[in-house]
Amino acid sequence: MWSKKSAKVVIVAGAVIGCALVAPTLKHVHDATVKAQQPVQRAPLPRHPEVKSPDGSLVVQLCDGETAVAVAGVKEGDVLPPETARAVAHELMTRHAEQQEKQASKWSARDRLIWEREQARVVSEGDKLFHDWKALGGTIGISCDMCHPDGSNTHPETYPKFQTQLKRVATLRDMINWCIENPMKGQPLAADDARMIALEAYITARRKGVPLEPGKH
Amino acid sequence: MYLKWKAREERYRAERTDFFAALKRLDRRSFVKIAALAGGYAAARGLAPHSFQLVDVVRAAESDKPAFRFAYISDTHLYERTLNERFVKAAMRAVEDVNALDPQPDFVLFGGDLAQLGKPGELELGKQILAELKAPVKMIVGEHDWFLDMGDKWKELFGPPQYSFDHKGVHFIVLMSVNEKDFWTARKMTPEERMQTVAGLDNALQSRFEVGAEGRAWLAKDLATVPKDRPIIVFSHSPLYKYYRPWNFWTEDAEEVQALLAPFKSVTVIHGHTHQMLTNRIKNIHFHGMLSTAWPWPYAPEGLPKLTVQMDRADPFDEADGTGHGVIDALQGGYVDAHYTLWSRNPIKVAKAYLESWGKTAVPPVPQFPSY
Numbered sequence: 001m002w003s004k005k006s007a008k009v010v011i012v013a014g015a016v017i018g019c020a021l022v023a024p025t026l027k028h029v030h031d032a033t034v035k036a037q038q039p040v041q042r043a044p045l046p047r048h049p050e051v052k053s054p055d056g057s058l059v060v061q062l063c064d065g066e067t068a069v070a071v072a073g074v075k076e077g078d079v080l081p082p083e084t085a086r087a088v089a090h091e092l093m094t095r096h097a098e099q100q101e102k103q104a105s106k107w108s109a110r111d112r113l114i115w116e117r118e119q120a121r122v123v124s125e126g127d128k129l130f131h132d133w134k135a136l137g138g139t140i141g142i143s144c145d146m147c148h149p150d151g152s153n154t155h156p157e158t159y160p161k162f163q164t165q166l167k168r169v170a171t172l173r174d175m176i177n178w179c180i181e182n183p184m185k186g187q188p189l190a191a192d193d194a195r196m197i198a199l200e201a202y203i204t205a206r207r208k209g210v211p212l213e214p215g216k217h
Numbered sequence: 218m219y220l221k222w223k224a225r226e227e228r229y230r231a232e233r234t235d236f237f238a239a240l241k242r243l244d245r246r247s248f249v250k251i252a253a254l255a256g257g258y259a260a261a262r263g264l265a266p267h268s269f270q271l272v273d274v275v276r277a278a279e280s281d282k283p284a285f286r287f288a289y290i291s292d293t294h295l296y297e298r299t300l301n302e303r304f305v306k307a308a309m310r311a312v313e314d315v316n317a318l319d320p321q322p323d324f325v326l327f328g329g330d331l332a333q334l335g336k337p338g339e340l341e342l343g344k345q346i347l348a349e350l351k352a353p354v355k356m357i358v359g360e361h362d363w364f365l366d367m368g369d370k371w372k373e374l375f376g377p378p379q380y381s382f383d384h385k386g387v388h389f390i391v392l393m394s395v396n397e398k399d400f401w402t403a404r405k406m407t408p409e410e411r412m413q414t415v416a417g418l419d420n421a422l423q424s425r426f427e428v429g430a431e432g433r434a435w436l437a438k439d440l441a442t443v444p445k446d447r448p449i450i451v452f453s454h455s456p457l458y459k460y461y462r463p464w465n466f467w468t469e470d471a472e473e474v475q476a477l478l479a480p481f482k483s484v485t486v487i488h489g490h491t492h493q494m495l496t497n498r499i500k501n502i503h504f505h506g507m508l509s510t511a512w513p514w515p516y517a518p519e520g521l522p523k524l525t526v527q528m529d530r531a532d533p534f535d536e537a538d539g540t541g542h543g544v545i546d547a548l549q550g551g552y553v554d555a556h557y558t559l560w561s562r563n564p565i566k567v568a569k570a571y572l573e574s575w576g577k578t579a580v581p582p583v584p585q586f587p588s589y
Binding site: 149182 | 296300301302303333417418419463464512513514515518530531532533534536586589
């Protein structure tokens with residue numbers, strides 16, 4: 001039986017895994033113009049390497065990918081009792097805060113440049129898709145910009161909201177697919193389709209600075 | 218559903234005519250009777266009392282009675298039938314609706330953008346559909362009809378893009394207002410690329426619409442022989458004023474054209490292109506935008522004329538919403554009443570009195586949820 005007293009928390013590794021800002025690849029978007037009906041896959045999301053303890057104790061990793069603790073007395077595959085879990089989380093956050101204090105900023109100028117360029121690139125892919133019915137798998141020549149010049153009248157800041165016609169709370173993504181399926185007479189895009197991400201990026205970028213009003217009619 | 222609305226509007230007109238006739242034989246006793254009758258009509262049709270006001274009828278001057286009417290269909294944006302059936306069906310629906318009008322309009326105005334990408338097949342299909350109209354057709358050219366071959370096919374099918382005619386005391390002028398300055402040669406664009414660029418609203422590449430020096434010279438010459446008190450109605454594809462430049466809801470030389478029209482007592486401009494209810498007044502000129510049969514454009518983020526009665530935001534689940542056609546009543550004293558026949562909503566009338574009073578009287582119904 002675990003108690004707060006008997007919970008022994010041992011730091012296993014402050015292992016530096018490195019800044020893993022991996023640029024998602026969207027190079028396939030252009031090929032989409034040719035293979036209109038194919039889903040455009042994104043590269044799988046990067047994962048932190050898994051840390052193992054030498055004695056088979058359960059290891060808990062922080063989301064920074066660098067801080068981890070092994071919990072003595074708990075084997076891998078077991079479930080932590082709530083109090084122990086809280087103690088482990090507290091320990092992790094303390095260690096993390098200590099590390100943060102030692103550096104003014106984790107992010108370099110290069111990271112910032114990558115953020116800005118990647119954001120702009122995906123928004124501009126979205127802009128292109130907005131004007132290209134073939135790339136979105138449309139079949140009757142109708143493209144997004146024909147009803148939404150400059151992404152107007154899409155109002156991403158009002159989603160999720162109740163759509164009377166669907167009788168449920170819908171997301172912006174639901175509505176993008178609705179337009180692709182109905183006026184454009186195409187097939188809906190998967191949630192992680194690179195084209196969907198690009199459309200969302202373009203539509204929301206057009207409304208930058210507009211206050212969020214989820215649920216607004 | 219839309220047939221029901223039309224039947225309702227026609228019945229309204231018949232009742233209104235009866236009502237005018239009855240008013241001529243008016244004495245104190247029959248006034249009460251007619252007033253009761255008017256109230257009865259309104260109640261029977263389930264309309265709000267303000268939609269049929271006795272006061273309006275009594276005040277209506279002889280000059281505000283319709284001299285004649287014409288119908289309009291605009292912005293069909295046809296692709297070839299094999300690619301896109303939806304816009305073809307919408308165009309045919311408008312033709313059927315106009316053919317069902319009784320009495321028939323004196324003529325039907327087609328407001329431009331018959332084709333989507335100016336292809337010969339698209340224009341021919343359009344001509345074929347419009348040929349089903351019982352009333353004669355007057356054509357305006359739109360930029361979608363023009364920029365693939367710079368108007369060759371359109372002119373072959375429909376004649377010159379600029380002309381004028383007189384009808385029942387009104388001088389009508391059809392203007393070619395969608396000329397653009399050459400933005401394609403330097404960029405080495407193909408005709409298809411040029412057409413595609415002009416077809417999109419949200420690009421900074423294309424030039425702005427203009428009537429152009431030649432067009433204005435033609436207009437000045439045409440107007441030289443027209444008496445200043447004769448009502449003038451101008452048909453143009455783009456609005457002959459400056460609404461929103463980024464989307465080319467715009468005519469670059471609008472002021473020059475307005476100046477040519479300034480000496481005339483009553484000038485109305487009926488235009489297509491903007492796919493929305495749009496109303497403006499600049500001095501002596503009343504402007505009315507036509508609905509598209511294909512799709513509604515949203516209102517631009519700035520520059521919307523203040524007399525515009527906004528359409529409700531289109532319902533994305535109803536592909537006919539925000540689209541339709543309409544009827545224009547040319548009034549005896551000049552100017553017009555514009556009737557918007559919206560397919561999925563009640564018809565809306567934008568009356569001369571509304572513009573003349575700068576929006577103070579004859580205000581059309583305002584939608585419950587205004588457009589963003």
